[in-house]
Amino acid sequence: MEINLSSVGMEKGRQYETVITTLSPEGKRNAAPIGVICTGKDSIICRIFKGSTTLENIISQKEFTVNITENPQLFTLSTIDNLPETYFDENNSIKNIESYFKCEVTDLIEAVKRSDPIKSDSKAIVIKAKVTSHVINKNIKAINRAMGLLIETLVNFTRIDMVDEKQQEYYLGRFREAKRVINKVGSKEEQKAxxxxxxxLIKKGYSP
Amino acid sequence: MEINLSSVGMEKGRQYETVITTLSPEGKRNAAPIGVICTGKDSIICRIFKGSTTLENIISQKEFTVNITENPQLFTLSTIDNLPETYFDENNSIKNIESYFKCEVTDLIEAVKRSDPIKSDSKAIVIKAKVTSHVINKNIKAINRAMGLLIETLVNFTRIDMVDEKQQEYYLGRFREAKRVINKVGSKEEQKAxxxxxxxLIKKGYSP
Incomplete structure (x- = not known):
């Protein structure tokens, strides 16, 4: 079967939230939540901060596995700490995962992650990779943050006229942050929205 | 075909974000974003604030249409104002919508929407309804807010140790709000996460 990331809803130019699993030179397995940008039907890039286990493992092994899931537990455990060893399959994907694809590194580029508001000084590496195999166990669309942020923005929009000035400022701050992320990872339609x-908001007299 | 809301991913007891379309006694069409709770394979409830056009139309017509969509424009336009007349199909669903179902009101109950942090004093009506027909034009899962909120909470979690105290308080406020909504609309797995x-967060010394 030809590899085509659109089979898990990944469109060229957009970023999706995944769990990347890697192996250390000593054979220790690692999982971390990473945003992956689709650059073609069988290619991706991701930026990973220096000092992370994921980056060290990718640099040493030149390969990694991208797990596509909607499982809240997997995102949470891999963010808080690491997945227990029992969660990994022999091939280093996550056991019973909805979908995963294997990647080979094609390029590593030094980069500063300027778009991040908090970690803007941190050094990162941009990893370019080719997808070498793709397994789909269950039909699933890779998670993209834009629609969820748009819905939360609309919820706040319905409330902004009912709250005090301090809370209005809070909602406007939330709006600006959502707009920044939607313009980065969202579809044209979401950006338009x-x-x-x-x-x-401007028509109502606010300064978003 | 037997009606089963699970065909659009709606599980009993959980709330989904939809666009409800209604008709006034004068034949004027209205669309509004409404959270709908699935109460069985062919039954739903929703709470709607008094004074809204949607509620007036539902009370007078005793029927309404629930549109299931991922279209950012439909959620945005129906929140900001109303959908232009050209967006409606003759049967009062939204044209070219991914899926819609028609509902007949079975019960109307006075209620105070206590769970809402902003509109807690507002009077609302709980509408119980039976699904009388269901059209699926495209495979789709109804939007639920929990997973998006969980992902945003995890993004903030990775940043909370790097920011000043004021920003930490902001993230903790975001955490509490996300937790409230996830406990209301999320799955057991999302609530556990x-x-x-x-x-x-408590282990790290924060007071979430």
């Missing part, structure tokens, strides 16, 4: 909310 | 993040 957040722009329309901005125009509407 | 947010609880684990809470334990981890």
């Amino acid at each position: 957040i722009h329309e909310i901005k125009k509407e | 947010i609880h684990e993040i809470k334990k981890e």
Whole structure:
């Protein structure tokens, strides 16, 4: 079967939330939540901060596994700490995962992750990789943050006229942060939607 | 075909974000974003604030249409104002919508929406309804807010140790709000995940 990341809903140019699993030179397995940008039907890039186990493992092994899942537990455990050894399959994907694909590194580039508001000074490496195999155990779409952020922005929009000035400022801050992320990872339609909310906020007299 | 809301991913007891379309006694069409709770394979409830056009139309017509969509534009336009007349199909669903189902009201109950942090004093009506027909034009899962909120909570979790105290308080406020919503609309797994993040924040010395 030809590899085509669109089979898990990944479109060229957009970023998806995944759990990347890697292996250390000593054979220790690691899992971490990583945003992966689809750059073609069988290619991706991701930026990973220096000092992370995932980056060390990818540099030494030149390969890694991208797990596509909607499982809240996997995102949570891999963010808080690491997945227990029993969660890993022999081939270093996550056991019973909805979908996973194996990647081979094609390029490693020094980069500063300027788009991140908190970690803007941190050094990162951009990893370019080719997908060498793709397994789909269950039909699933890779998670993208834009639609969830848009829905939360709309919920806040319905409340902004009912709250005090301090809470309005809070909602406007939330709006700006959502807009930043949607413009980075969202579809054209989602970007258009957040722009329309901005125009509407201005019409109401706010400064979004 | 037997009606079964699980065909659009709706599970009993959970709330999904939809666009409800209604008709006024004068034949004017209305669309509004409404959270709908699935109460069985062919039954739902929703709470709607008094004074809204949607509620007036549902009370007078005793029927309404629930549109299931991932279209950012439909959620945005129906929140900001109303959908233009051209967006509606003759049968009062939204044209080219991924899926929609028609509902007949079975019960109307006075209620105060206590769970809402902003509109807690507002009077609302709980509408119980039976699904009388269901059309699926495209495979889709109804939007639920929990997973998006969990992902945003995890993003903030990775940043909380790097920011100043004021920003930490902001993240903790975001955490509490996400936890409230996830406990209301999320799956058992999502609720378990947010609880684990809470334990981890406490372990780090925060007061989530």
